[in-house]
Amino acid sequence: MRNPVRPRGRLFAALALGLALTATAGSCSSPAGPGPGPATGTAAAPGTLRVLASSELADMAPVLEDAREATGVTVRATYAGTLDAVERIASGQAEKEYDAVWLSSNDYLRLRPDTAGRITSETPVMTSPVALGVRPAAVARLGWDPRKVTWSQLHRAVADGELTYGMTDPKRSNSGFSALVSVASGLSGAQSALTDADVRRATPKLRAFFTGQQLTSGSSGWLATAYARRTDVDALVNYESVLLSTPGDLTVIRPADGVVTADYPLTLLTAAPDAAKESARRLTTYLRTPEAQRRITATTLRRPVVAGVDPAPRLDRDLRRELPFPGSRSVADGLLDAYDNTLRRPSRTVYVLDTSGSMAGARLDRLKTALAELTGDFRDREEVTLMPFGTAVKRDATRTYTVDPKDPAKARDALRADAGRLTASGGTAIYSSLTEAYRGLGAAPRSTFTSVVLMTDGENTDGMAGDGFDAFYRALPEAQRHTPVFPILFGDSDRSELDRIADLTGGKVFDATRGSLDGAFEEIRGYQ
Amino acid sequence: MRRILGIVLAVLLLGGVAFVLVTNGPQDKGTAPKTVRGVIGSEKGEFFADPDVVKALAAQGLTVNTETSGSWDMEQLPLKGYDFAFPASKGPADELRAKAPDKAVAAPLRPFYSPLVVVAHSNAARVLAANGLAALGARGTSGILRMDAYLAAVRADRGWQQLKGADKHTELSGTLFITSTDPLASSSGALYLAAAGYVADGGRVADGSQAVGRTAPLLRKLTRVQGAQQTNSDAPFRDFVSGVGNPLVLVYESQVAAQLLAGRPMGDLVVLYPDTTVNSDHTLVPLTEAGKELGRLLSEDPELRRLAVRHGFRPQGAAPEFTEATDPYGAYLNQTLTGVRQAPVPTGTVLRDMARRARDQGDPA
Numbered sequence: 001m002r003n004p005v006r007p008r009g010r011l012f013a014a015l016a017l018g019l020a021l022t023a024t025a026g027s028c029s030s031p032a033g034p035g036p037g038p039a040t041g042t043a044a045a046p047g048t049l050r051v052l053a054s055s056e057l058a059d060m061a062p063v064l065e066d067a068r069e070a071t072g073v074t075v076r077a078t079y080a081g082t083l084d085a086v087e088r089i090a091s092g093q094a095e096k097e098y099d100a101v102w103l104s105s106n107d108y109l110r111l112r113p114d115t116a117g118r119i120t121s122e123t124p125v126m127t128s129p130v131a132l133g134v135r136p137a138a139v140a141r142l143g144w145d146p147r148k149v150t151w152s153q154l155h156r157a158v159a160d161g162e163l164t165y166g167m168t169d170p171k172r173s174n175s176g177f178s179a180l181v182s183v184a185s186g187l188s189g190a191q192s193a194l195t196d197a198d199v200r201r202a203t204p205k206l207r208a209f210f211t212g213q214q215l216t217s218g219s220s221g222w223l224a225t226a227y228a229r230r231t232d233v234d235a236l237v238n239y240e241s242v243l244l245s246t247p248g249d250l251t252v253i254r255p256a257d258g259v260v261t262a263d264y265p266l267t268l269l270t271a272a273p274d275a276a277k278e279s280a281r282r283l284t285t286y287l288r289t290p291e292a293q294r295r296i297t298a299t300t301l302r303r304p305v306v307a308g309v310d311p312a313p314r315l316d317r318d319l320r321r322e323l324p325f326p327g328s329r330s331v332a333d334g335l336l337d338a339y340d341n342t343l344r345r346p347s348r349t350v351y352v353l354d355t356s357g358s359m360a361g362a363r364l365d366r367l368k369t370a371l372a373e374l375t376g377d378f379r380d381r382e383e384v385t386l387m388p389f390g391t392a393v394k395r396d397a398t399r400t401y402t403v404d405p406k407d408p409a410k411a412r413d414a415l416r417a418d419a420g421r422l423t424a425s426g427g428t429a430i431y432s433s434l435t436e437a438y439r440g441l442g443a444a445p446r447s448t449f450t451s452v453v454l455m456t457d458g459e460n461t462d463g464m465a466g467d468g469f470d471a472f473y474r475a476l477p478e479a480q481r482h483t484p485v486f487p488i489l490f491g492d493s494d495r496s497e498l499d500r501i502a503d504l505t506g507g508k509v510f511d512a513t514r515g516s517l518d519g520a521f522e523e524i525r526g527y528q
Numbered sequence: 529m530r531r532i533l534g535i536v537l538a539v540l541l542l543g544g545v546a547f548v549l550v551t552n553g554p555q556d557k558g559t560a561p562k563t564v565r566g567v568i569g570s571e572k573g574e575f576f577a578d579p580d581v582v583k584a585l586a587a588q589g590l591t592v593n594t595e596t597s598g599s600w601d602m603e604q605l606p607l608k609g610y611d612f613a614f615p616a617s618k619g620p621a622d623e624l625r626a627k628a629p630d631k632a633v634a635a636p637l638r639p640f641y642s643p644l645v646v647v648a649h650s651n652a653a654r655v656l657a658a659n660g661l662a663a664l665g666a667r668g669t670s671g672i673l674r675m676d677a678y679l680a681a682v683r684a685d686r687g688w689q690q691l692k693g694a695d696k697h698t699e700l701s702g703t704l705f706i707t708s709t710d711p712l713a714s715s716s717g718a719l720y721l722a723a724a725g726y727v728a729d730g731g732r733v734a735d736g737s738q739a740v741g742r743t744a745p746l747l748r749k750l751t752r753v754q755g756a757q758q759t760n761s762d763a764p765f766r767d768f769v770s771g772v773g774n775p776l777v778l779v780y781e782s783q784v785a786a787q788l789l790a791g792r793p794m795g796d797l798v799v800l801y802p803d804t805t806v807n808s809d810h811t812l813v814p815l816t817e818a819g820k821e822l823g824r825l826l827s828e829d830p831e832l833r834r835l836a837v838r839h840g841f842r843p844q845g846a847a848p849e850f851t852e853a854t855d856p857y858g859a860y861l862n863q864t865l866t867g868v869r870q871a872p873v874p875t876g877t878v879l880r881d882m883a884r885r886a887r888d889q890g891d892p893a
Contacts, residue, residue, distance in 0.1 A: 120567070122760060122762075124767070263767055265763065277595055281577065305770045319775070322767075323702075
């Protein structure tokens with residue numbers, strides 16, 4: 001039996017429905033919109049292109065400013081991870097808020113038949129391969145000629161404990177995904193596009209390779225920040241352009257046996273208004289001029305796509321084999337699944353949860369719902385602690401579970417049941433509770449990713465004060481100081497207090513006052 | 529008398545209306561230009577964006593707004609609101625015509641065409657030549673790709689490492705293949721299968737399921753090794769120009785010719801004409817009268833024909849414009865297509881079947 005490759009009829013109907021919904025939403029939302037006019041919300045405006053974009057494109061600002069002067073088109077970018085953006089396109093959500101998407105690559109997008117009718121006019125603007133940026137001292141120590149290093153050598157160095165690195169989460173970020181495809185191709189010896197069999201064959205080597213991953217991140221921006229705090233991580237995996245822009249003069253290694261390259265196609269959403277389509281056409285025409293291409297390569301260190309424009313001098317001109325991106329969704333998703341559940345180092349996380357009196361009612365219900373949602377997301381081998389607190393940590397309700405690959409539902413069900421039993425009472429002892437989370441995690445073994453999530457709806461009222469926590473944290477052994485706290489802004493919590501905790505521990509604040517609590521928990525997954 | 533005068537007046541009036549109808553538009557500079565919207569294959573994007581093309585169309589009373597799509601993907605778009613669709617070949621044009629609300633208007637027009645070629649980096653081209661897969665011209669910047677030898681190499685899963693001379697070049701490793709576009713979405717990808725299928729089946733054009741079955745395993749191999757494929761011919765060419773991607777990429781001759789005619793330096797690019805190839809007949813399907821008028825102008829207006837050449841297309845019929853303009857670029861372009869045979873293209877239905885079976889992942893049945 002043969003599967004129909006594309007259910008065209010149904011897709012067309014779904015698309016037509018999507019269009020109708022958009023029109024409705026647009027016509028009733030603009031008059032009801034909250035005051036400040038077209039420059040803020042997501043309403044369409046003449047001469048403005050609303051773009052859902054990969055976060056590293058923030059470096060295009062000066063080029064887009066030139067483009068605005070030349071074409072009159074203003075780009076209003078909202079940043080998102082590639083896979084998240086693909087979901088939003090497939091569900092039809094993206095076309096309600098944006099005119100175009102500009103991701104590092106449309107490779108994964110194309111594996112989803114449910115996105116086919118929703119996009120049009122893909123115009124690649126520039127390219128950048130995913131590479132390794134290694135500290136010059138590490139290159140010297142390993143005795144490498146950067147032009148000749150292969151994936152096998154990288155694997156060997158990691159297995160020998162000679163090389164550690166940071167990489168973004170392949171499920172959130174295209175650079176991580178591309179790196180995963182490259183290393184799986186390189187270590188399986190696949191001669192053409194990856195198959196499930198290649199992935200299986202390479203599993204032992206891949207597992208060894210990922211023991212060297214000391215940093216994970218949901219976005220490449222935070223990865224660079226986290227890397228800058230660490231002296232014990234030798235390398236970063238990211239786009240060549242990002243690596244060359246990272247302080248510290250990293251030596252860029254494009255492995256000699258092949259790379260996966262991003263080509264940044266500016267892509268229209270089919271449902272975009274005509275005026276926006278015309279704006280996009282003007283913009284892409286401009287971005288393809290030799291003048292704009294020269295500016296792009298000079299400013300962003302990406303490679304030009306127009307004949308006769310040379311790449312910036314810092315970009316090495318040697319050709320590399322391009323490793324094919326998987327041609328089927330089952331291979332791509334199988335690879336992501338293997339990464340999460342068997343290849344990567346498992347994570348250990350403590351959720352420090354404010355269940356003080358002020359959480360009673362709707363807030364506690366939202367927390368319970370968000371946690372229930374989250375439990376389905378825990379990976380095999382992951383250790384999760386729920387640590388509710390009020391005036392102090394509620395010890396009786398604090399439990400730790402590990403997801404057993406043989407019976408993953410067991411731990412998930414137990415976590416969900418525990419979350420359902422949370423009750424609100426007492427004051428808010430943020431800092432004392434954090435110290436208990438650090439003690440609970442103990443000396444972080446190098447074989448796991450450890451982190452703390454702090455969810456609070458108010459200011460610290462009980463137990464240790466902020467200064468006390470500073471002193472506690474600074475006195476921790478270095479290995480334990482690598483555990484970041486990811487605070488979630490919720491209810492009446494104090495932004496400056498949470499920022500301070502994140503800065504101190506190398507974490508990052510997530511805002512659930514503007515988005516949802518589920519959304520914040522989900523976003524943090526990329527950092528765990 | 530009054531009656532006669534009435535008839536005369538009526539005739540004059542009708543004539544006047546007819547006169548207005550005939551002259552309104554093209555020659556009538558006084559009226560606002562008519563806006564024509566259409567969806568086109570990406571390879572024609574730069575043609576329609578060219579300010580001189582915009583000007584030439586405006587002189588004829590038309591403003592043309594376009595968006596691009598893979599040729600086979602066009603039929604998935606809601607065609608309402610478009611005046612024309614302009615895919616890169618006859619197959620998708622036939623299907624679009626079948627979907628058109630007004631069949632009478634939708635008679636397709638083919639203003640220009642372009643043969644499919646393979647661009648190669650010079651290292652790759654020289655290795656192919658040294659191993660009998662290609663023959664290069666004196667300057668080494670163009671040549672002929674031997675399809676028989678190439679398909680034999682694909683059947684044998686030949687890797688670059690097995691070709692003599694490849695070991696000197698880091699980038700030449702892995703399975704030997706030509707990058708093409710998704711044959712279910714884009715015209716050039718489907719035409720590549722048509723040419724390969726024709727050669728593989730001993731010079732027979734596939735006429736049905738049985739014929740498709742004979743070449744399906746090979747076509748599946750040509751496709752599967754590539755992994756994810758792009759949905760338009762512009763993207764893989766841009767990767768190539770950028771120095772990334774596979775060293776062999778299937779493109780339209782027009783994409784290369786346009787760069788040459790714009791005076792762009794071509795770096796280490798070599799143009800290989802497959803000894804059996806397919807011409808892409810860029811086919812405009814009018815959906816309204818305005819779309820039809822655009823098709824007529826593209827076919828007949830001397831200025832627009834000249835501008836089509838600037839973008840590398842070969843106008844239909846005797847086209848001294850193309851020969852003359854590309855004369856300085858003989859080192860890259862095979863103007864008279866010497867040594868290149870045209871494979872006939874199967875019908876749209878058969879071609880779709882070929883594409884579906886080539887893309888089929890994992891199911892060997």
